[in-house]
Amino acid sequence: AQKITQTQPGMFVQEKEAVTLDCTYDTSDPSYGLFWYKQPSSGEMIFLIYQGSYDQQNATEGRYSLNFQKARKSANLVISASQLGDSAMYFCAMSPSSGGGADGLTFGKGTHLIIQP
């Protein structure tokens, strides 16, 4: 079975600072995918970034980057130059194959990020 652990229930960060949200995972499958989603207070789930288990380089999408350390089974999300609009819940998730989320995802408990002006 797959398991996602997010150990930070909440984080306060000053605007314009970089922030790292932790995510560790556990799986016995050699092939898997890792995702990060943002859920603002409106409740919608917004896909941010994806990392496949066989990807050699860390994924980046604009201000989002994924610090993927396969041996440590960690996939931390890094947000550079944080903005007030980044305040939201952030969920790390895993799919059972590197083919992506079409197989359904297992979610972590989430981290509530609050950006302070």
Added chain:
Amino acid sequence: SAVISQKPSRDICQRGTSLTIQCQVDSQVTMMFWYRQQPGQSLTLIATANQGSEATYESGFVIDKFPISRPNLTFSTLTVSNMSPEDSSIYLCSVGDRRGVGELFFGEGSRLTVL
């Protein structure tokens, strides 16, 4: 990307009643997923809805409580039966796409409150 519409967006229900949530997608998708998000909690997969076959339920979820229909490749319904206050949650429909990185796309969710 896929655009997903869910109805109702929110509802207040009485204990013992049932409510059906509709999910409409703007393109044909093979698999649709139903998630539950209890207050302040993460998302938990209820079931995978495949067109032309019965839904596949995750551990802890049963068809009698959460019957699902999938009549075609763009539509699905989830019914929450015989509701109790513990069923108060956000229910989210999502679809997967094997193109690109295959991320899941989510509807806006249906926020149910059971009194």
